[in-house]
Each structure stands twice: as C-alpha cells, then as structure tokens.
Amino acid sequence: MPEAQPVTERDGGTGRASAPAGGGTGQQHDPTDRGHFGPYGGRFLPEALIGALDELAAEYDKARHDPEFGAQFDDLLTNYAGRPSLLTEAPRFAEHAGGARIFLKREDLNHTGSHKINNVLGQALLTKRMGKTRVIAETGAGQHGVATATACALLDLDCVIYMGEVDTERQALNVARMQLLGAGVVPVNTGSRTLKDAINEALRDWVTNVDTTHYLLGTVAGGHPFPVMVRNFHAVIGEEARRQILDATGRLPDAVAACVGGGSNAIGIFQGFRDDPDVRLVGVEAGGHGIDSGEHGATLTSGSPGMLHGALSYLLQDDDGQTIEAYSISAGLDYPGVGPEHAWLKDTGRAEYRYATDAEAMDAFQLLSRTEGIIPAIESAHALAGALRLGQELGAGSLIVVNLSGRGDKDMDTAAKYFGYVDDHDTGGRS
Amino acid sequence: MSGLDAVFAAARSEHRGSLIGYLPAGYPTLEGSMELLGAMIDGGVDLVEVGVPYSDPVMDGPTIQAAAGTALRNGFRLRDVFTVVESVAARGGHAVVMTYWNPVHRYGVDAFARDLAAAGGHGLITPDLIPDEAEEWLTASAAHDLSRTFLIAPSSSQARIERAARASSGFLYATAVMGVTGARDQVGAGAAELVGRAREVTGLPIGVGLGVRSAEQAAEVASFADAVIVGSAFVSQAGSGTRAVRDLAADLAGGVRAPSAGEARPSGLR
Ligand SMILES: Cc1ncc(COP(=O)(O)O)c(C=O)c1O
Numbered sequence: 001m002p003e004a005q006p007v008t009e010r011d012g013g014t015g016r017a018s019a020p021a022g023g024g025t026g027q028q029h030d031p032t033d034r035g036h037f038g039p040y041g042g043r044f045l046p047e048a049l050i051g052a053l054d055e056l057a058a059e060y061d062k063a064r065h066d067p068e069f070g071a072q073f074d075d076l077l078t079n080y081a082g083r084p085s086l087l088t089e090a091p092r093f094a095e096h097a098g099g100a101r102i103f104l105k106r107e108d109l110n111h112t113g114s115h116k117i118n119n120v121l122g123q124a125l126l127t128k129r130m131g132k133t134r135v136i137a138e139t140g141a142g143q144h145g146v147a148t149a150t151a152c153a154l155l156d157l158d159c160v161i162y163m164g165e166v167d168t169e170r171q172a173l174n175v176a177r178m179q180l181l182g183a184g185v186v187p188v189n190t191g192s193r194t195l196k197d198a199i200n201e202a203l204r205d206w207v208t209n210v211d212t213t214h215y216l217l218g219t220v221a222g223g224h225p226f227p228v229m230v231r232n233f234h235a236v237i238g239e240e241a242r243r244q245i246l247d248a249t250g251r252l253p254d255a256v257a258a259c260v261g262g263g264s265n266a267i268g269i270f271q272g273f274r275d276d277p278d279v280r281l282v283g284v285e286a287g288g289h290g291i292d293s294g295e296h297g298a299t300l301t302s303g304s305p306g307m308l309h310g311a312l313s314y315l316l317q318d319d320d321g322q323t324i325e326a327y328s329i330s331a332g333l334d335y336p337g338v339g340p341e342h343a344w345l346k347d348t349g350r351a352e353y354r355y356a357t358d359a360e361a362m363d364a365f366q367l368l369s370r371t372e373g374i375i376p377a378i379e380s381a382h383a384l385a386g387a388l389r390l391g392q393e394l395g396a397g398s399l400i401v402v403n404l405s406g407r408g409d410k411d412m413d414t415a416a417k418y419f420g421y422v423d424d425h426d427t428g429g430r431s
Numbered sequence: 432m433s434g435l436d437a438v439f440a441a442a443r444s445e446h447r448g449s450l451i452g453y454l455p456a457g458y459p460t461l462e463g464s465m466e467l468l469g470a471m472i473d474g475g476v477d478l479v480e481v482g483v484p485y486s487d488p489v490m491d492g493p494t495i496q497a498a499a500g501t502a503l504r505n506g507f508r509l510r511d512v513f514t515v516v517e518s519v520a521a522r523g524g525h526a527v528v529m530t531y532w533n534p535v536h537r538y539g540v541d542a543f544a545r546d547l548a549a550a551g552g553h554g555l556i557t558p559d560l561i562p563d564e565a566e567e568w569l570t571a572s573a574a575h576d577l578s579r580t581f582l583i584a585p586s587s588s589q590a591r592i593e594r595a596a597r598a599s600s601g602f603l604y605a606t607a608v609m610g611v612t613g614a615r616d617q618v619g620a621g622a623a624e625l626v627g628r629a630r631e632v633t634g635l636p637i638g639v640g641l642g643v644r645s646a647e648q649a650a651e652v653a654s655f656a657d658a659v660i661v662g663s664a665f666v667s668q669a670g671s672g673t674r675a676v677r678d679l680a681a682d683l684a685g686g687v688r689a690p691s692a693g694e695a696r697p698s699g700l701r
Pocket of ligand 1: 143144260263377379405
C-alpha cells in the first residue's frame with residue numbers, strides 16, 4: 001500500500017498543517033497548561049505525585065520538540081512496531097452494513113498485536129530520558145501489559161504489571177506472555193478485581209517508589225500530562241489513516257469509528273480527522289448486558305462528571321460519588337472512567353458516543369472472522385458493531401473507517417466459551 | 432480564634448504536642464463508628480479525623496482500604512458523615528473530615544461545606560485535592576468558616592510547600608514517608624526535614640502522619656511537629672472494640688506529653 005503521498009484535499013481543505021512525525025507536536029488541540037480540556041482533566045491526585053507529574057510534563061515538553069527524540073520514536077515505530085499499519089478494505093463484512101464501504105485501520109498488525117505499543121514506546125523512551133530504571137503499568141486485556149513488558153525488555157527496564165484477578169483469569173495467555181518477557185505480574189484482588197483496581201494499586205506503588213519508577217499509564221486518562229501525552233503518541237494512527245483513505249478512495253470518510261475503554265485508540269484515530277468537520281467521530285463504548293441492566297462500561301453514554309484516577313471526566317458513580325463497577329465481556333473496555341478529552345469532545349458535540357452490547361460485539365467478532373479472515377480483539381469488535389449500525393444509518397455509498405485496535409488471539413478462550421466451541425457452562429456473559 | 436486554633440493553642444499552652452486520631456465513619460457500622468470515636472476522645476485525643484469511606488482510596492494501604500470496604504458494604508451513605516461529626520461535637524470533641532474529593536464534588540462543594548459546618552465540623556483534610564484545583568473549595572470554606580488542610584510530601588518542592596501552606600488554614604498535613612497509609616516501625620527520617628522546610632514558609636501548626644503506631648513514635652514526632660496524626664493503628668484496634676481504641680488513645684496521649692516531645696517543639700506560632 002502506498003504511503004505518505006502528498007495529500008490532495010478534496011473536501012475543501014481546512015488548511016490543516018500536516019502534523020510532523022513523532023506523534024503530534026502540533027499543539028492546537030492541547031489542553032491548558034494545567035491540563036484542562038474545557039472543565040475536564042486537571043490533576044486530582046495526592047500531592048506526593050505532583051512532583052513526578054511536573055517532571056514528566058517538563059520532560060515530555062522538551063522531548064516533543066526535540067528532533068532527536070522524534071527520530072528515535074519514529075525509528076522504533078517503523079523498524080520495531082512495524083508502522084505504518086495497513087488500511088484494509090472489508091467488502092464482505094461491509095455487505096452487512098447497508099451498502100457502506102468499510103476500511104479497517106489495522107492496529108492489530110502492530111508488534112504485540114494492538115495500538116498500545118505506540119504509547120508504550122514513547123513513554124519508555126521518556127523513562128530512559130528521565131533516568132528512571134523501573135516501570136509499572138496497569139493492564140485490563142493484557143495488551144498494554146504485554147506492550148509495556150515488551151518495551152521494557154527492549155530498553156532494559158525493570159517492569160511490574162498490575163492486573164485485576166478477574167482479568168488474569170480471562171486473559172491468561174497475556175499473563176504468560178508478560179512473564180516470558182521478564183515482567184512481574186501482580187494480581188489485584190481488591191474492589192472489582194479488574195482494570196480500575198489495577199490502576200489504584202499501580203498508583204499506590206507509584207506514590208511509594210516515585211523516585212525510581214515511571215508509571216506507564218496505558219490510556220488517555222489520569223492526571224496531566226498523561227491524557228495529552230498518550231493522545232499524541234497515538235496520533236500517528238489518525239495521521240496514517242487520513243493519508244491512506246485519501247490514497248485509496250480519493251476522499252475523506254463520512255465517519256470514523258473506534259471503541260472506547262479509557263479512550264486511547266479512539267483519540268488516536270480521531271486526532272487525524274478532528275479538523276475535518278464533515279467527518280463524524282464515533283466512539284463505541286461497552287454496552288455489556290445493556291444499559292438498563294446496569295452491567296456495562298458505557299461511561300460517556302450513561303455516566304456523570306466526576307474524578308477518578310486523577311482527572312475530572314465522565315464516570316460511572318452513584319449519588320454519593322462512589323464509583324460503580326463496570327462490566328464488559330471485553331477486559332479492555334471494563335472500566336468505569338474515560339479520558340477527559342472525550343468528555344470535552346462529547347460536550348462540545350465534536351464526537352458522538354454510543355455503545356454496543358456484548359452480544360452485538362460478539363456477532364461482529366464472528367462476522368469479521370468469517371467474512372474477512374481477520375479475528376479482531378473483542379474490544380475492537382465493539383467498534384465493528386458500531387460500524388455495522390452506522391452503515392445502515394449512512395446508507396449506500398457512505399464511507400467508514402474503523403480502528404481495528406487489536407487482534408483477537410488473546411480472546412480465544414472467551415470466544416470459545418461464548419460460541420460453545422468448548423464444553424463449558426460459563427458462557428462468558430451470554431446469559 | 433476558630434475552633435481548631437483553640438485546640439492547638441490549648442496543647443501549646445501545656446507545652447505538648449496535639450494528638451489527632453483517624454477512624455472512618457460507618458466502620459464497622461454507623462453506630463459502631465460513633466462509639467469508637469467517643470472512646471478515642473475519652474482516651475485523650477485532641478482532634479478526631481472522621482474519614483469518608485470511598486470506593487477508590489489510592490492513598491490508603493490495606494488496613495484502611497478494608498475498613499472503608501466494610502463501611503460501604505454495611506450501608507454507609509455520604510450524609511452519614513454529618514451524623515458522625517455531630518456525635519463528636521455532642522461529646523465535647525472536635526472533628527475535621529478527611530475525604531477524597533469525588534464524594535464532595537458529587538454532593539456539591541458548597542452544600543457539603545454548609546452541612547459540615549452545621550454539624551459542628553471544623554474543616555476538611557483533602558488527600559487528593561491540591562490547591563491548584565481547589566478554587567471552589569477555597570470559596571466554600573471561606574463562606575462557611577471551615578478550615579482547609581492540604582497535604583505536603585517529602586517530594587514537594589519548596590514552592591509547592593509554600594503554595595499548600597498559603598492555601599491551608601487550621602493546620603498543614605505533612606506526610607512523613609512516601610507511600611500509602613499503614614502503621615510502620617519507623618517514621619521516615621525525612622519527616623523532620625519536611626517539617627523544617629514547611630516552617631520556613633508558614634506559622635501554621637504542622638501535623639505529621641503516615642505510619643505512627645506507638646507512644647515512642649508519637650513522642651518522637653511531637654519533638655519536631657505540632658500534631659501527631661494516627662490512622663491505621665486506630666483502625667486496627669477498632670476491630671477489638673472501644674476499650675482497645677481508648678487504650679491506644681491514652682497511650683499515644685502519653686507519648687505527645689513525654690518530656691522529649693515538649694522540649695524541642697517550637698513554643699508558639701511565628
Ligand atoms: C485491543 C484493545 N482495544 C482497545 C482497548 C481499550 O483501550 P482504549 O480505549 O484506551 O483504546 C484495549 C485495552 O486494553 C485493547 O487491548
């Protein structure tokens with residue numbers, strides 16, 4: 001697939017400067033100096049961590065304007081992660097989408113199997129620049145943990161991954177991968193024993209070991225500068241996708257769809273299209289067993305503003321401000337919070353958010369496997385389900401780009417149970 | 432002189448440190464928590480810190496996490512904290528509330544301040560609210576005459592210490608070690624240094640917490656700080672009932688009155 005052709009702007013052009021390589025040094029959508037996107041974001045964390053956040057913000061600011069850092073980052077993305085990732089048309093899948101054309105941004109083809117590697121390589125390089133020797137991270141699906149363990153092996157950093165016990169069970173393959181890569185995996189058995197609690201435990205570690213340790217947060221949540229920094233490390237997804245769809249079709253898409261857990265793969269692809277006002281940006285959250293069931297992870301759809309893990313954003317919470325546990329068949333979307341920039345994109349109307357239930361996501365999971373020979377991550381299958389519905393709404397001749405954020409190997413156990421390929425009474429949530 | 436100023440002034444006039452004890456509201460039950468706090472006051476605590484149980488307590492170690500979980504499972508509702516504060520005041524004690532910020536944000540910052548003041552509470556300690564984000568709280572606390580205690584840590588720059596001190600009233604909270612709550616054998620050596628750095632920029636009383644569990648440690652901390660803050664050790668004793676809590680309070684109250692505790696302490700506000 002050709003790449004990096006000069007872009008012909010057939011949509012009337014927005015005068016958008018093409019963002020430089022190295023992950024979005026363009027600052028026009030940056031938050032305020034204190035990390036606010038409108039009213040959202042900021043830093044709601046213990047004072048003990050503020051020094052580390054300041055240090056990180058300063059180092060990131062230097063790095064993003066340092067051509068040498070940009071070159072290092074680009075080199076790793078190209079020669080280690082395998083970028084640019086492909087943009088693949090999915091015509092047989094699209095037959096189920098009301099006559100829309102659907103293209104898949106193939107983050108599943110990156111080294112380690114998901115978009116997570118982009119952010120991880122960026123932050124791992126920053127860790128080295130700061131002279132820290134130890135990295136901690138949380139993981140839900142295990143993809144961020146695997147990517148982090150991978151980068152730590154590559155760059156010779158000590159690595160500890162916090163993972164909820166529920167997730168160590170449903171993503172056992174990824175636990176083994178992390179261990180093989182030399183990371184310590186700490187199962188977390190507090191609270192809901194999923195991603196939220198893994199982040200709590202990682203924050204407790206960080207506050208204790210902040211002198212030597214970088215917390216390599218895996219999504220666009222957390223206190224400033226994490227949301228803007230992680231976004232910019234993933235902006236390469238949208239930059240490539242925009243070029244590639246113009247090359248392939250000569251026009252911009254009508255909609256870009258991505259799943260939203262914390263929101264990193266979504267913001268990464270949105271970033272490439274947010275200045276194209278005619279492109280709809282659609283985030284698809286985890287609908288679990290349905291919004292009315294109360295068992296879901298649809299934070300932007302049904303949550304309210306509140307603080308979790310360091311930022312003001314939307315949150316699943318009760319009347320007392322206690323966090324409500326999320327639920328999703330997909331570990332990576334099983335999170336009651338969401339990155340603050342998504343809250344702002346929702347309130348301003350620039351992006352729209354909907355959800356796909358477990359059942360809809362699993363149907364799309366199977367459909368893509370059988371029509372295109374691509375097994376997606378269950379997280380990404382939520383975006384696919386959203387695209388099927390968007391296609392019906394937009395109609396024949398419409399054009400949709402879906403961020404295929406990861407591959408489904410890690411989900412085989414869940415899928416085999418769900419579809420009854422193995423004899424197991426735990427159907428993984430089809431009840 | 433606000434209520435809290437009087438509490439610290441009274442201890443100072445006796446040439447001793449103040450003792451601040453923490454327990455979560457609603458632990459193990461609402462009634463039980465009021466009895467335990469009563470026992471703490473009977474044992475000689477100068478100020479009680481009423482904790483708000485929260486689902487995601489990132490500053491807390493296993494002991495306080497578990498207690499918060501128990502309180503929530505036993506039906507703690509946020510408004511119950513005002514009932515607990517009222518019970519402390521009714522017993523002649525003094526209370527501040529320690530809370531993560533989201534419950535207050537959700538309740539409404541001004542409404543929370545209003546209801547806390549009405550219950551007889553003196554103010555708030557805010558472990559995950561930094562002055563940079565506290566505009567609404569600065570306004571509400573002024574409107575309802577409540578004290579604001581922000582935290583400083585060994586990792587805080589001098590500029591940040593100054594900022595926290597300037598935003599605080601009543602007292603400033605110095606976390607003795609880097610880490611989460613939990614009783615420790617040693618209070619970090621950095622604590623005295625941190626208090627020293629804070630004294631360069633503020634005349635506010637300074638409380639030191641995170642890890643204190645014995646009379647000896649209390650005496651040591653009181654030799655350089657104005658107040659000794661004890662949390663996890665009380666929560667551990669709470670499991671054994673009111674007598675254990677009262678005994679621990681009495682023991683620690685002896686610690687802040689030890690001669691060594693009185694000697695090196697500054698004699699008053701500068
Ligand atoms: C493949 C994949 N997609 C999406 C997500 C959700 O994260 P985010 O919303 O930050 O992209 C995860 C998280 O684990 C993931 O592994």
